Amino acid sequence: MxxxxxxxxxxHALWYLAIQRPGTRVQxxxxxxxxxxxxxxxxxxxxxxARAGLVTAIRGKNGGYQLARxxxxxxxxxxxxxxxxxxxxxECLPDRGCRxxxxxxxxxxxxxxxxxxxxxxxxxxxxxx
Numbered sequence: 001m002x003x004x005x006x007x008x009x010x011x012h013a014l015w016y017l018a019i020q021r022p023g024t025r026v027q028x029x030x031x032x033x034x035x036x037x038x039x040x041x042x043x044x045x046x047x048x049x050a051r052a053g054l055v056t057a058i059r060g061k062n063g064g065y066q067l068a069r070x071x072x073x074x075x076x077x078x079x080x081x082x083x084x085x086x087x088x089x090x091e092c093l094p095d096r097g098c099r100x101x102x103x104x105x106x107x108x109x110x111x112x113x114x115x116x117x118x119x120x121x122x123x124x125x126x127x128x129x
């Protein structure tokens with residue numbers, strides 16, 4: 001399983017807010033410059049984080065973003081879900097000739113693996129960085 005570049009950028013941006021600039025407002029343009037990414041790309045990520053309640057947007061002259069909760073209360077699982085990257089590891093394709101009446105045993109293995117992955121992601125927070 002491989003997570004997206006967006007997730008990597010998001011983790012680094014949240015690390016910056018949590019560790020480098022705790023309790024302060026940060027403008028997306030500054031984070032984009034530090035990460036060498038387009039402002040529009042990172043702005044969309046921050047909008048997703050704000051919708052998920054992980055950051056708060058403050059408008060105005062001294063505006064910017066800051067963590068909405070303490071870093072110790074924001075898990076990696078929260079971040080993955082905020083970006084919509086919590087898809088199943090495997091989805092059986094229709095018409096593959098499965099003849100089982102119960103749930104697919106292959107899919108069950110991957111569901112258990114996904115559950116363990118999210119348990120691990122939920123146990124690590126931004127404060128752990």
